[in-house]
Amino acid sequence: MALMYNKGYVKSIRGELEDLGTGFDFESVRNVILDLGYLKNKGIYEEFFDIYKNWEDPISVLTSAYNRLPSTSSLLQRAMSNNLTPEKSSIFSGSVDYFSLHQFYRFLERVYSMNLGRGLHEEDVKAIFSSNILEKIILGLENFDRVNSTNNFDDSFFHDIKEVKWTDKHTERFFDKLHDLLISKSFNEIGSIEITFKRELKRIAKFLAVCSTVNKNKTYITTIDVINAYKTIFKIIKTDISPMVNKKEYKGFLICSKCNGYYSLEDDEIPDDFTHCRCGGTITYVPSLEDAVYYEKTFKIRTINKKLIAGTLTSLAVALVLMNF
Incomplete structure (x- = not known):
């Protein structure tokens, strides 16, 4: 051009x-x-x-x-x-x-x-x-x-x-x-x-x-x-x-304020690759799931807790399917 x-x-x-x-x-x-x-x-x-x-x-x-x-x-x-x-x-x-x-x-x-x-x-x-x-x-x-x-x-x-x-x-x-x-x-x-x-x-x-x-x-x-x-x-x-940039430095998670799900970033992804959750909820990047507790007031259903971190709620782990535009 x-x-x-x-x-x-x-x-x-x-x-x-x-x-x-x-x-x-x-x-x-x-x-x-x-x-x-x-x-x-x-x-x-x-x-x-x-x-x-x-x-x-x-x-x-x-x-x-x-x-x-x-x-x-x-x-x-x-x-x-x-x-x-x-x-x-x-x-x-x-x-x-x-x-x-x-x-x-x-x-x-x-x-x-x-x-x-x-x-x-x-x-x-x-x-x-x-x-x-x-x-x-x-x-x-x-x-x-x-x-x-x-x-x-x-x-x-x-x-x-x-x-x-x-x-x-x-x-x-x-x-x-x-x-x-x-x-x-x-x-x-x-x-x-x-x-x-x-x-x-x-x-x-x-x-x-x-x-x-x-x-x-x-x-x-x-x-x-x-x-x-x-x-x-x-x-x-x-x-x-x-x-x-070195995208491997983004080792955290995207959490959704609406469906209370989370998404673990891949090695070739950064938080800004995504706009919102498929459910329509707002997403926030956190360094770890433990840090997500500070966002509890934005969650519609319940606070992220140790059950989620331990993986007992595995269905919730895939609830957040993010749209990549």
Whole structure:
């Protein structure tokens, strides 16, 4: 399907690029700006930023569950085993380090929340961290959704990214100016939230530019690598990544408020695959049947009890046949 862009938007681009300097492919930068224009015209970019602006962490940073998150990510574990650790990194650094990876997962959380149309829960976050989405992005960049296997991702990546440098000051200035231009086209007004968003997005773009460089077996970042980074960011924002999460993290049950039945999710299913029970009742996801007791006021017949958990009411176990649209 060919995408049609606003003609007035296209005509204004050439003048806006004059400040970027020379030595870059005009058509490629133009296409990046058009990609941003497409996301804005479709309301996707605004929706994504609204999620960022109103974000509430699904897992509190003060909990043990949050501290265990890195252990669910094979990528973060491999990073730490290759001396890319939180202790040697900084959340405010412009360098590519451990927090570049960790922050990218947070970026993917917000994309996933937009895909699902709701706030995330603990299982959602684990499904992202324990997946190989980020490895696919590192290997495929803009074509991450076409990467079928990450077996060729090895520990040399963590060594290589430490060696990457800017080609020259001109290329680094190009990166700074392009980022400023894209942000200026993203918002009508720049406040404190927009500034924080700008800083975090720039770190992600720098990481992707480094990935583009490493993938080409190079040491120096070029303007093409910078452009590839933004093309990848905009591709991620408009992609439904829900098929790529680790669905095995959803180990709970769907319970029905009307017929009082339950359904155990399969390995390839997430709660959002289903809308309601065949009986017409509202469904709720719970991590375990024991947790269902907290929903007793929504049950029409009776509370979920140990008899159901023990399996003595086996007919009830199949009472909830969910419709999958």
